[in-house]
Amino acid sequence: MYAIVTGMNGTVAPELARALEANGYVVVPWVRAEVPIDDPAAVREFIGNVKPDWFCHVALGSPDWAEWAAAACDEFDIGFLFTGSVSVYSSSQVGPFSIHDVPEPNDDYGRYKLECERRVRLANPDARIARLGWQIGEAPGNNNLVDYLHRHHVDHGHIDASRNWIPSCAMLADTAASLVGIIEMQSAGLYHLEGNPGLSFLEIAESLNRLRGNPWTIVPTDTPVMNNLMRDDRVEVRPIIETLAPSET
Numbered sequence: 001m002y003a004i005v006t007g008m009n010g011t012v013a014p015e016l017a018r019a020l021e022a023n024g025y026v027v028v029p030w031v032r033a034e035v036p037i038d039d040p041a042a043v044r045e046f047i048g049n050v051k052p053d054w055f056c057h058v059a060l061g062s063p064d065w066a067e068w069a070a071a072a073c074d075e076f077d078i079g080f081l082f083t084g085s086v087s088v089y090s091s092s093q094v095g096p097f098s099i100h101d102v103p104e105p106n107d108d109y110g111r112y113k114l115e116c117e118r119r120v121r122l123a124n125p126d127a128r129i130a131r132l133g134w135q136i137g138e139a140p141g142n143n144n145l146v147d148y149l150h151r152h153h154v155d156h157g158h159i160d161a162s163r164n165w166i167p168s169c170a171m172l173a174d175t176a177a178s179l180v181g182i183i184e185m186q187s188a189g190l191y192h193l194e195g196n197p198g199l200s201f202l203e204i205a206e207s208l209n210r211l212r213g214n215p216w217t218i219v220p221t222d223t224p225v226m227n228n229l230m231r232d233d234r235v236e237v238r239p240i241i242e243t244l245a246p247s248e249t
């Protein structure tokens, strides 16, 4: 089985590629320097030539690229997975969000991700769209929560962490495993991948701090007051608590 994966220089795609390979897939990366993403004919030709079993569109990039790739996969009968984001919900919307809750994004990133979803769905009715929460990796260095905390600490000398913010998040490796589960077990449609059973940002930050040998000074705060959780009973994501084992805070 073959899978084209886009975004391989990023955070989620390499982890997904590892999970796919562990499940018997040969991963073909989309190398943007070799295959242009702004030419619909080139997009179609590359996908038609490789003819993988799955196309996993994990990269950021234009809604046009997402649409053209989704359409080519529809034409060639190739499975199409798109990674969306919890950011389609605005910070003033209150979770937990089911897939039926209508996103009202209030920033450019959320609007962009929602537009990609819309284009993918129109171009390919069989597409699977998996919205992800904030990814928790093992170390700073890419787009994950540990990196955010590290950089915040470097910049400010401490980390403000709200006990009243329940963020949508999951361990990166667990997200990758669940994405493979969606490919293998689920049908077309929209999915929410949530690994947080209800821990606050404060609890998560303190747990990560402890796991990393307490490099950070964490200052508990009461704001922001937010709940960005998603929910979806159809998809299992290993709860972050199994990795973080938080204390009573």
Ligand SMILES: NC(=O)c1ccc[n+]([C@@H]2O[C@H](COP(=O)([O-])OP(=O)(O)OC[C@H]3O[C@@H](n4cnc5c(N)ncnc54)[C@H](OP(=O)(O)O)[C@@H]3O)[C@@H](O)[C@H]2O)c1
Pocket (backbone or CB within 6 Å): 006, 007, 008, 009, 010, 011, 012, 013, 030, 031, 032, 037, 058, 059, 060, 061, 062, 083, 084, 085, 086, 113, 131, 132, 133, 134, 135, 136, 142, 143, 144, 145
């Ligand atoms: N990381 C998170 O916490 C998180 C949370 C929610 C949702 N997501 C979703 O997960 C997916 C992957 O995110 P990520 O964290 O892996 O992102 P990332 O680390 O920023 O990497 C994204 C990859 O997308 C490609 N890319 C970036 N800008 C591009 C552009 N202008 N045009 C074309 N390609 C571009 C690059 O891949 P190449 O150089 O290999 O082509 C890049 O390595 C995205 O759909 C994101 O919305 C991530």
